Amino acid sequence: MKHWFRIQEIGTVHRPLDPGGEEGKYFDPGVEATIKIAERWADGLDGIEDFSHIVVIFYLDRMPRRRTAGSWRAAEGDSGARKVGFFSTRTPKRPNPIGLSCPRLIRRDRSNLIVRGLDAWHGTPVIDIKGYYPRDESRPDATVPDWLAELWQSHDRERGFPFKPY
Amino acid sequence: MKHWFRIQEIGTVHRPLDPGGEEGKYFDPGVEATIKIAERWADGLDGIEDFSHIVVIFYLDRMPRRRTAGSWRAAEGDSGARKVGFFSTRTPKRPNPIGLSCPRLIRRDRSNLIVRGLDAWHGTPVIDIKGYYPRDESRPDATVPDWLAELWQSHDRERGFPFKPY
Numbered sequence: 001m002k003h004w005f006r007i008q009e010i011g012t013v014h015r016p017l018d019p020g021g022e023e024g025k026y027f028d029p030g031v032e033a034t035i036k037i038a039e040r041w042a043d044g045l046d047g048i049e050d051f052s053h054i055v056v057i058f059y060l061d062r063m064p065r066r067r068t069a070g071s072w073r074a075a076e077g078d079s080g081a082r083k084v085g086f087f088s089t090r091t092p093k094r095p096n097p098i099g100l101s102c103p104r105l106i107r108r109d110r111s112n113l114i115v116r117g118l119d120a121w122h123g124t125p126v127i128d129i130k131g132y133y134p135r136d137e138s139r140p141d142a143t144v145p146d147w148l149a150e151l152w153q154s155h156d157r158e159r160g161f162p163f164k165p166y
Numbered sequence: 167m168k169h170w171f172r173i174q175e176i177g178t179v180h181r182p183l184d185p186g187g188e189e190g191k192y193f194d195p196g197v198e199a200t201i202k203i204a205e206r207w208a209d210g211l212d213g214i215e216d217f218s219h220i221v222v223i224f225y226l227d228r229m230p231r232r233r234t235a236g237s238w239r240a241a242e243g244d245s246g247a248r249k250v251g252f253f254s255t256r257t258p259k260r261p262n263p264i265g266l267s268c269p270r271l272i273r274r275d276r277s278n279l280i281v282r283g284l285d286a287w288h289g290t291p292v293i294d295i296k297g298y299y300p301r302d303e304s305r306p307d308a309t310v311p312d313w314l315a316e317l318w319q320s321h322d323r324e325r326g327f328p329f330k331p332y
Contacts (some may be wrong), residue, residue, distance in 0.1 A: 003174065003227075003291055004172050004173065004174050005174075005175075005227070006172060007171050007173055007262040008261060008262060009170070009171075010261045041235045041253075041261060042235065043251055044235035044251040044252045045251050046249070046250055046251035047241075047254035048251065048253055051310060052305075052307070052309040052310075053308045055266065057223070057262075061169075061171070068206070069208065069209040070209065072209075082213075084213030085212035085213055087210045087211050088211070088212065088216075088217070088297050089297075090296065090299065090302070095176045095207060096173040096176065096223075096293045098223060100223070100296070100302070102302065102303055102305055119302075127171075130253065130256065130266070131314070132308050133310065133314070134305070134308050134310065135318060135331070136256070136266070136268065137266075137304075138304055138305065138308065138331065139218075139268055139270075139300070139303070139304065139331055140304070140331060141331070142217075142218050142304065143217070144216075144218075144297065144299065146216075148299070165301065165304065165307075
């Protein structure tokens with residue numbers, strides 16, 4: 001199994017006011033951002049404005065690719081650190097540095113998509129856009145491991161208010 | 167904007183009993199399938215078994231890449247065909263032929279993930295696996311265009327029972 005494929009940038013995340021580019025530096029995905037789709041693909045967006053949310057797949061171009069599974073990421077919950085494999089986490093350091101967000105679509109302005117809830121730095125290459133299809137992406141009875149539920153609870157406490165989906 | 171990136175196969179969809187490979191030929195994503203992850207990445211799966219669902223990103227290796235936005239896909243709802251851009255649809259013919267599914271994880275067997283609800287043919291290269299994070303993927307108030315709601319209703323009628331998420 002040694003197959004490699006080529007993917008192209010079809011648009012770019014535009015969020016010039018946010019820091020970004022530095023790992024660990026805070027930025028709020030809840031701030032509005034713009035996805036600028038290349039002009040040649042703009043007609044492909046027709047009808048996207050009738051979705052409340054979209055799926056954005058992007059390439060984490062400033063992350064070094066992960067080379068081995070060996071190093072683990074500790075998931076720190078209330079009950080202490082727990083080590084889990086990188087696939088179980090959202091670490092950007094992956095064999096293919098591909099990110100996924102399901103932001104709310106505020107509006108479409110021709111080839112520009114203005115969104116809230118896009119967890120990607122300014123300048124990030126976008127590789128696919130899909131309308132958010134609840135039948136495909138929504139899993140109402142999904143459950144997560146205890147360490148992740150605890151991690152989220154501690155995030156909520158730090159922020160002082162409960163999480164609200166975008 | 168002319169950036170291209172390389173992505174690698176990290177595993178393969180195994181579903182030998184389903185036809186697949188022929189567009190339009192029926193196969194049921196609800197049938198169990200196995201994702202065989204390459205041995206070198208297997209440790210990265212540790213902890214994934216504690217998720218009820220996973221996110222699978224795959225490369226549609228038998229689809230010709232879309233070259234122009236020009237050709238539209240008709241979305242056929244009860245109120246007749248409506249033309250929308252390809253980004254609004256789940257057509258596999260995209261600038262980057264990338265697919266996304268959020269199947270239920272039945273069990274993990276070391277480097278094998280047995281799932282239900284994976285909409286990918288036998289042999290499809292997998293490029294990323296993530297645990298399904300409801301905070302990131304679930305959008306309870308998401309709404310879709312009328313043509314899509316009507317399309318789903320007609321699918322339900324053909325099948326004779328309502329859709330149930332995997």
